[in-house]
Each structure stands twice: as structure tokens, then as C-alpha cells.
Amino acid sequence: MATNDLNEQHREKAKLIKVLSETGMQNVIDVDALQKMQDNIAEISGISIVAVDAKGTPITQETSFTSFCKLRRTMDDCRSNCFFSDAYGGLKAAMKNMPYVYRCPAGLVDCAVPINIYGIYLGAILIGQVKCETTGAKDLENVMKFTFENISSEKAEELYAEYKKVKVVKLERLKLVANMFRLIIDEMIEKKVEELLRKRTEQENDNLEMKIKNLSIKEKVTKTTVSSSHGSDFLRNKFLTNVMNSLGNLSIIEGAPRTNELTCLFSKMLRYNFETHGGFIELEKELENIKNYLRIQQISSSDGFDYQIKYNCSLKNKFIPYFSIYVFVENSILHGFSKINYKGQLKILIYEDEKNYFIQIKDNGSGMSSQNFDRFFKNNSEIADKDEYELSIHSVRKRFISLFGKEYDIELQSNYQKGFQVVIKVPLAIEGIRVNG
Numbered sequence: 001m002a003t004n005d006l007n008e009q010h011r012e013k014a015k016l017i018k019v020l021s022e023t024g025m026q027n028v029i030d031v032d033a034l035q036k037m038q039d040n041i042a043e044i045s046g047i048s049i050v051a052v053d054a055k056g057t058p059i060t061q062e063t064s065f066t067s068f069c070k071l072r073r074t075m076d077d078c079r080s081n082c083f084f085s086d087a088y089g090g091l092k093a094a095m096k097n098m099p100y101v102y103r104c105p106a107g108l109v110d111c112a113v114p115i116n117i118y119g120i121y122l123g124a125i126l127i128g129q130v131k132c133e134t135t136g137a138k139d140l141e142n143v144m145k146f147t148f149e150n151i152s153s154e155k156a157e158e159l160y161a162e163y164k165k166v167k168v169v170k171l172e173r174l175k176l177v178a179n180m181f182r183l184i185i186d187e188m189i190e191k192k193v194e195e196l197l198r199k200r201t202e203q204e205n206d207n208l209e210m211k212i213k214n215l216s217i218k219e220k221v222t223k224t225t226v227s228s229s230h231g232s233d234f235l236r237n238k239f240l241t242n243v244m245n246s247l248g249n250l251s252i253i254e255g256a257p258r259t260n261e262l263t264c265l266f267s268k269m270l271r272y273n274f275e276t277h278g279g280f281i282e283l284e285k286e287l288e289n290i291k292n293y294l295r296i297q298q299i300s301s302s303d304g305f306d307y308q309i310k311y312n313c314s315l316k317n318k319f320i321p322y323f324s325i326y327v328f329v330e331n332s333i334l335h336g337f338s339k340i341n342y343k344g345q346l347k348i349l350i351y352e353d354e355k356n357y358f359i360q361i362k363d364n365g366s367g368m369s370s371q372n373f374d375r376f377f378k379n380n381s382e383i384a385d386k387d388e389y390e391l392s393i394h395s396v397r398k399r400f401i402s403l404f405g406k407e408y409d410i411e412l413q414s415n416y417q418k419g420f421q422v423v424i425k426v427p428l429a430i431e432g433i434r435v436n437g
Helices: 003-021 031-045 067-072 076-096 135-139 153-163 171-204 208-214 217-222 232-236 239-253 257-275 283-300 326-336 370-380 388-404
Strands: 048-053 100-103 109-117 120-130 280-282 305-311 319-321 344-352 356-363 411-415 419-427
Touching: 031 048, 031 171, 067 076, 067 153, 076 100, 076 109, 076 120, 076 257, 100 171, 109 171, 120 171, 257 283, 280 283, 283 305, 283 319, 283 326, 283 344, 319 388, 319 419, 326 344, 326 356, 326 388, 326 419, 370 411, 388 419
Parallel strands: 305 344
Antiparallel strands: 048 120, 100 109, 109 120, 280 319, 344 356, 356 419, 411 419
């Protein structure tokens, strides 16, 4: 692709992101239509559903909330943990730009479906409040590891009585509802976004109208991205980070230093995610976010792994597409180290040559068999039954090829029972980039 064409695309993307970041989800989605659809799906599926904006404020009425969850949210400890769980699930979903299924502090299964429009995070659909007793549900991340509750025996009995009433739903049904909402949202926002862009183009009286006509609005809306970015309204909202900081201060008073450290680290990750738009970010800032994530995982796993980050070159004036490293680091921690009976080791090395710099991510985890590796990753193939991590890796590879060309496809190597290695190559000079943070 010619440099001028690439620069033109970057300028157009910047304008589009500016348009979307200055509006809220209620101006993009028909809330009344979404409410009716939400009520119908909740009635059929028996699953609790609510839609929230980027600030976490509901834009639809809660549908089919369980009496158990309603009771929990009347109790101070439980309520704060429920809000934390919602925020955590939404953050993970936004990072992956796909539905994220997890267990809440009460042990129920929830799912957050992010609403991203061309890299702008506008909100989420929160579904769940169910029991899932299938094999796959046992492997879900449990937010309980981040929380603590001091519940009286009387309240515990009352909660347990309501807990027994919670429906048991197959995990597959929950995922089906999540994917259904993803498709519904894409359909609902397509025409709204097109109309929004048209009106803004007329107001600004520039050439954006002709460019939008020559490009597929649908492709822009539905294009898979690994990054999650936030509009100016989201940047101004400091509620979640303030809550996390307050929890951190409380943990110091109560003598829980590791909880305080975990809360502070998670607060930093929230702030990074709130204050960073999609596009390119300084490598130093991206690595700092990776360090925070790794320390959170170390605390959660009782220091079940060690990590090293080494530089054989300066990090100054180096940029990288937002959240490109996170996907591979998370894969090492949650996949590579999940089935080993020895201490995990993760090494990240930064080095450069005359034209590019490289990020090598290497672990000593379980790796993948050659058969599975070829099936999911060889030739960057499209596989319908990829899991969320494989889809995320696939999306990052496609993004690098789209931005820089086929020679920048990310190198993956797997040694079964011995580990996984990733080498990311990034140009030292990137023209026309939009730097965030």
C-alpha cells in the first residue's frame, strides 16, 4: 500500500473516531427497540440482561434480575463486589473486543458483551446471573479471587435460600445469547452510525462525505480489533478508578497489603484503558500496562510464575498498535501456565535492527501439539471453532498485516510441553500514525 494512501486512511480514521467519541451510546442505539429485544430474549432464555453505557450507567431497564442478586446488592460488601465484578467483566470484554464469560464473586456465571464501534467503547450488554454446571464452566475465571465479603450467618442463610432458586443454564446457551446480542447490536448501530457520520460531514463541510461513500460503513462498524478505546465522555468519568482507589485505601486501614497492591494495580489498568484511544501508543506505556497485568496475575496465582522484561535497545520513540502485546502475554499466563506442575517463566525481550524493532515473548508453559498449532495458526487460517484467545491472536496478526504488510505477520512457535514463543516485528519509522495516551 502506498504511503500516501496509508496516511489518508489514518487521517480518515482519526476523523471517524473523533465523531464517535463525541457522542454517547444512546445517540447511536435505538434504546426502546433494544429494551423490547432485551425483554423478549430474557423471557425466552431465562437469563438476566441489562445494557449499560461507557460510564456503567444502565440505559435499559434491568430484565429478569434474580432475587438472589437483588438481595446481594442491598448489602454493602456484596454490592461493592458486584459493581467491581461488572467493571472487571466489562474491561476484559473491551480488551478482547468479544464477549467475556466469567464467574462473579457469588459464584454465578456472567457474560459481558462489549459495544465497540470502530475502536470506540460505548458500553456493554451484561447477561447472566445463572448457574452453569457443565465441564467448560469449571475453567472460567472467578472474580471471587479479587474480593472479600464479611457476611453474618443470618444474612448468609437468607442469601443461600435465594441462591437455591437461581436457574441452571447451559454454558452454551449463555454464549449463544451473547453472540446473538453481538449480531443485534451490529445491525442496530449500522444505520445510526452512517446517519451520524453524514450529519457531521455536512456540518464540517469537508471531504469526509465522499470518502465514506467509497468505503464500507459496515466494514468499519464490524471490523474486529484487539484494542479497546474510549470516548471523551469516558475519559471524563473517573468513577471506577476513584472507587478502586478508595478500596485500596480501605485495605490499608484493614491491614490487607496484598489486596491494596492488587486494587492499585487494577486501578492503573482501568485508568490506562479509559485514557487510551485505539491506534498507536508509546511502547513504554504499553509495557508498563503489561507489568501491572503480570503483577496482578502473580498475586492471583500466589506467585505461581516469574517474569522478566529486558531491553537491548532504547524504548524512546518506539510505537506499537494499542494492546498488541497483551494478547500474547495473557495467552502465556492463562493457557501456557494453567496445566503445568512447575513454576512458570515468562520472558519479554526488546531488540532492534536498522529498520525494525522486535518484541520476543517466550514462556515455558504447556505449548500446543503440532497438530493443533497447524490447525489454528498455520497460514493465519480462518477456523470457526477457535476459542477466544486464538481469535484474539488471529485478530492481532490480521491487524499487523493490514497496517504494515505481509512481512510483518507475527511469528508463532510452539514446542509441545515446553513452551510457546512469539516474535512481533514493528517498523521503527511509522508515517502518519496517531499517537495516544
